[in-house]
Amino acid sequence: MNIAKDISMVWAVIIVSVLGFLAYLLFMPLELCLDTYRDRYHLRIGVLGRAAVEKDAVEIFRIHLKVLFMDFYWRPSDLSALKSRTKKRTSRPKKGKGPDLRSAKWIRLVRTFEIKQFQMELDTGDPITNARLYPVCSILKPWGGDIQVNFRNRNHLLLKIVNRPIYFLNAIINH
Structure with missing residues (x-):
């Protein structure tokens, strides 16, 4: 009998956590900031992530992506190299119109x-x-x-x- 109560309590905690996270996703602020005086250009998605365009010594700019506690940096040359590695798909005729x-x-x-x-x-x-x-x-x-x-x-x-x-x-x- 105690095991059934524990399992139901665990499921209740999981459901409340998932609902709380979904509510946060719906109500989190999305902020776009363009500041030419300080050279700051970023898009912030709550506390989950941030994408910023920064000056770079090697190229003109780089993209700094911060997701939770991880940092990623991309330069335009990295993105073009990634694009050339992907296979080109054959175009298929579209069925109907888009939204x-x-x-x-x-x-x-x-x-x-x-x-x-x-x-x-x-x-x-x-x-x-x-x-x-x-x-x-x-x-x-x-x-x-x-x-x-x-x-x-x-x-x-x-x-x-x-x-x-x-x-x-x-x-x-x-x-």
Whole structure:
């Protein structure tokens, strides 16, 4: 009788753990960050993983993939060598059309994204054009457009976009 209780308790713990993990997967934040001032470009998937584009001494850039506690590095030459090793498949005729995403569905998907932070420093190189853009950028500031025009030849962009998988599913399933 005790063994049956222990087994049911183990199954209950396993089921609760799996449901908790699935709930975390649905509600985990997905963050895209583009920061040209610090040269940081990454996509973070909760605490599970992160893909970043970094400068490299050998090539122009490399991709740093961090999944849980493991680190992987790829250069564009590594990816092209991997592509050439794979066998090319013969093309088969497609049966039917793919999923039809209408413009209304695309708009719903785009609206699920939330811009957490947006800053831009802009210099066109022409002082007259900068002077013309200065009042336009000042007018846009109350609506969340933190765009600054400078005359110091600095162009920077900071953009953080956040989303959650549950919002994607909600936009696709619900009309």
